[in-house]
Amino acid sequence: MYIEALKKELKDKKYRMTPQRELVLKVFIDNENDHLGAEDVYRILFSNKHSVSKATVYRTIELLVDFGFLRKLDFGEGIYRYELAKKNKMHHHFICKICGKIYEIEEKHLDILKKELENQGFVFEDFDFKIYGICPKCNKKTKKRIENKK
Ligand SMILES: [Zn+2]
Ligand SMILES: [Zn+2]
Incomplete structure (x- = not known):
């Protein structure tokens, strides 16, 4: 296609x-x-x-x-x-600061944001939103490491 x-x-x-x-x-x-x-x-x-x-x-x-x-x-x-x-759908990117993997996070509120912007006279074309943090996998590993040290 x-x-x-x-x-x-x-x-x-x-x-x-x-x-x-x-x-x-x-x-x-x-x-x-x-x-x-x-x-x-x-x-x-x-x-x-x-x-x-x-x-x-x-x-x-x-x-x-x-x-x-x-x-x-x-x-x-x-x-x-x-x-x-x-x-697929509009999504955000979640970047794990430990493993560096990029996850796609589905955008659920873009329609609301778009409407708000349009009401203010903006023309929406594209967006680029990044979230930084720790992914579930690394989070689990870190937690385990802390528990083992106890
Ligand atoms: Zn990670
Ligand atoms: Zn993506």
Whole structure:
């Protein structure tokens, strides 16, 4: 479905659907639950024996962002991560400060926020909300460690 949408969009904008573009988008579809950086995409393609240069991967990802297929995310690591823009529901990101894993937290109140903003004359386009803390797994481990010390 994404591939078809991308093909159409590329055609509308007079770009060609190159095998590279299709490959890069497919990596994101196959790893839907991850938040991949450009290096991750390159590594995945490389390990699947696809010879796409790093520069092409970076360029292609930016193109896919421009087309609205990918959302660019900044978790303050000095690199950008990306995810499929149209996937499932609006969500927030919870970043565990112990294991570094990024969890997706479903957004339930966005409609209320949107309405409030619109009432004030704002135009809502996108949002980027990050929560930092300790994930349930690490929380359990930490608790165990404290208990063992007792
Ligand atoms: Zn954790
Ligand atoms: Zn996400």
